[in-house]
Amino acid sequence: MSPDSNPFDKLDGQSLPPGPPPRPTPPPAKPKLGKIILQYERAGRGGKEVTILKGQWLESQEMRWREALLKEMKRALGTGGMLEDREIVLQGDRRETAKAWLVKAGFTTNL
Numbered sequence: 330m331s332p333d334s335n336p337f338d339k340l341d342g343q344s345l346p347p348g349p350p351p352r353p354t355p356p357p358a359k360p361k362l363g364k365i366i367l368q369y370e371r372a373g374r375g376g377k378e379v380t381i382l383k384g385q386w387l388e389s390q391e392m393r394w395r396e397a398l399l400k401e402m403k404r405a406l407g408t409g410g411m412l413e414d415r416e417i418v419l420q421g422d423r424r425e426t427a428k429a430w431l432v433k434a435g436f437t438t439n440l
Contacts (some may be wrong), residue, residue: 338366338381343377352430360438362386362398362435362437363384363385363386363436363437364381364384364385364386364436364437364438364439365382365383365384365387365430365431365436365437365438365439366383366384366438366439367380367381367382367424367427367428367438367439367440368380368381368382368383369381369422369424373428377420378420378421378422379418379419379420379421380418380419380421380422380423380424380427381416381417381418381419382416382417382418382419382427383415383416383417386436387415387416387417388415392412395415395417398410398417399412399417401434402419402427402430403419404429405430406419406423406426406427408420408421408423424440425440428440
């Protein structure tokens with residue numbers, strides 16, 4: 330067989346049976362959204378204001394979901410933040426903007 334000849338060149342597309350339709354891949358399961366408590370704190374932080382997000386929903390989630398939520402919120406709100414234990418800590422008094430963002434994302438809050 331020469332390198333220029335392809336045995337499939339002689340087949341026409343009409344004689345082949347149709348293949349199965351492609352299966353849509355399901356999106357990764359997103360955790361059910363719950364209530365997040367927003368709390369303002371200044372004491373014990375050298376006078377710096379922080380907004381703490383906590384609640385049973387956050388405590389029950391895997392670390393990757395908390396990290397992803399923190400990353401999205403930091404980008405959307407234009408602020409710094411970090412994870413402390415099972416809570417999200419945002420720099421500054423972000424209660425109102427964080428509440429608006431959480432409600433838009435499908436969470437419920439205490440404010």
